[in-house]
Amino acid sequence: MNNNKFFFGVDIGGTATKLGAFNVDGLLLKKWEIQTDIAESGTRILPNVAKEILAFAQDLSHVAAVGVGIPGPVLHSGYVKRCVNLGWGDFNPARELSALLHGVPVFAGNDANMAAMGEYWQGGGKGAHNLVFLTLGTGVGGGVIINDHLVFGHAGLAGEIGHIVVNPDETIPCNCGQLGCLDQTASARGIVRRAELLLSTNSTPSVLRNAESLTARDVFDAAKNGDPIACETVRTCIGFLGKAMAMLTNILDPEVFIIGGGVSKAGEYLLNIAREKYEAMAVLSDQRAKVVLAELGNDAGIYGAAKLAMDSFQ
């Protein structure tokens, strides 16, 4: 292939859209960010992306293919039934962007799945063929790679690990309607909620009582210093992550679990708690998966989207 051809990875979020231009060898040449204009049902989002791609490539003949990550379920065909964050519904953004780029091949996937693909290709999962990526942010998302292929699933929902039910004692419904989802406990929101619950139901002294508005980071920092309420919060919340990993091992038997998202900044401390519970519960496996941190941070999505474009194109 011509050396001045480019692949683009695009990660469309509710407020910002990240773009990455890669050469045919997969080297990231440039990354940048634009605002996501969600006005008028998100109709300007794709034209703005097309404009950026054209501005970089100069000529559409230099664009080999484009991959796009979208914050919602995406079918393998690129079809999106509903994407609340962007105001989209019942259309195919991959086909639409391809039309705007005069027929350049465009492939789309869910944003957490794209991040999984990025980590598989250039991050914490490099060299593995079967892996599960979990992103612990405001909520919990994920992605699954089996035999070097991203799993989309029947309705684009593969990797929605946040809504596996792990906590049988939960009394408040998740935003999906179930009780006890992983999303309700191993997310930043879930960790804060658990800490607040413990603070309100017992009188143990805790530095967390002084915090003005509690964050997951406060909880981890206090736990690392031995604060009893914080320690119990983290053990419970991240214990449920380990339990989810054991459940996933019985279904998928991955080589690696990659943990990303803002909460993963707690680092090895978090991994050790997750590992302990995972290893206690993954009773069938004598070759337990490695549990590692994600390496690409916020760039995972553009890497993964570009990789999807490269793989689909060839």
Ligand SMILES: [Zn+2]
């Ligand atoms: Zn749920």
